[in-house]
Amino acid sequence: MGLLDDKVVLVNGGSQGVGAAIARAAVREGAVVAVTGRRPAPGEELVGELTAAGGKAMFIRADLADAEQATTAVGDVVAAYGRVDCLVNSAGLTSRGSLLETTPELFDKHIAINLKAPFFAMQAAVADMLGRKAPGTIVNIGSNCAHGGPPNLAAYSAAKAGLAGLTRNAAHAHRWDRIRINDLNIGWTATEGEDATQKAFHGAEDGWREEAAAKLPMGKLGQPDEIADFVVFLLSDRSGVVTGSVLDWDQNVLGALD
Template sequence: MDFSNKVVIVTGAGSGIGQTVSREYALRGARVVVAERDEETGRRHTSALVDAGGSALFVKTDVRREADIISLVNETVNHFGTIDVLINNAGVSRFKPIYELTADEFDDVLFTNLRGTFLCAKEAAKVMRGNPSGGAIVNIGSTRALMSEPNSEAYAASKGGIAALTHALALSLGADRIRVNCISPGWIENGDYGSLRQIDHAQHPAGRVGKPDDIAKACLYLTDPENDFVTGAHLVVDGGMTRKMIYEP
């Protein structure tokens, strides 16, 4: 897939899934905007993209702040002229017993994951609708939107909201030729993949734990202009784990 000269914003791009996703777009010729709250990791990754021959811009962004998101979009347009693709990847988690989880902590997770996704989509769409070919948005959710473990209320609520927000946006923005889809990763190992146990891989129907590359490939598919019939979709990338029936012994 060729993204030559396409302008791609990836939030939370300084590490983990976002880092890999932004790198894969840069390798395919995209002009990448690294939107990251942590300035050190954001600048380091942007420099690595440029050193590898890519075109990249770092914009310090805290998606909890509407002003930061507006600034992100403005700086992108000022530097690259437009926005073709937005990957809403920035997010936080907080796993804490419900009896101890405060309202402020719950709000912070929703403000970052759900409200941040909405605001980024809203501001980017204002630019995308002026493009002859529109644009594409991918929201990164989680299989926690579909299933849970204890003490995950804030995270699950935010990711479930992202899945619902996605199909609402797809309908609202369709007339402006903007496609909106959601990817829900399962277990994606961002650390030392070699340290995983055989049982970790074996419990997945696909036979292995996921890698950030798996999510990057899904992003490329959903944002490729050739795939303009795909919108409002919720793509679960989890090695089949959410399809298993598990009974307690």
């Protein structure tokens, strides 16, 4: 038996990076998976990969900067599969900007994708669970920047801190409904998006991952497949009664100094 046998899992921002890794892991563990993304090509390619491997999956085109589309995506999954058992909010915007550099427009984009979209996706998913009087699980992909973050990620850090607070609030509100909600604050992770960000904002060249990894305690950046395995565990019954937890998935220890 898989950890998610017969579960219907929606992965927002699931067409690439950490989200795609979570979708693969969920299918491997027996789930039916829906992934959302702005661009059809990578989403449909992923769905093709998953179905070719014997899984059941669908792609939903959605721009999560629009809260209405985040809500509609949940409805699309319910229409296709009858329910949403598990939700993962993994979409994220990491455009740089310090306190002094961030424009209102950039701030609003960070809030829209990193906080507002998870809020309304959770609202729709929890409404479905309550309507069926069924338990469910939600995992929000946060960031260790929620603890403060570097100066050039001011709006991102603010939004991820808000996501941590939202996780605790919603988990408390719905614990008697047997709906468990947790947040995973991931650290520096090797994804396609991070590669593009490093090259666009920091002038990185090919080989930057290896150089960065050599300076980290574990000798590597966070790996999407390892994060995905942990998320599947949190979504599954194997994680027991854990809810309202904001977990740091990183190799740096908060508050510790050399």
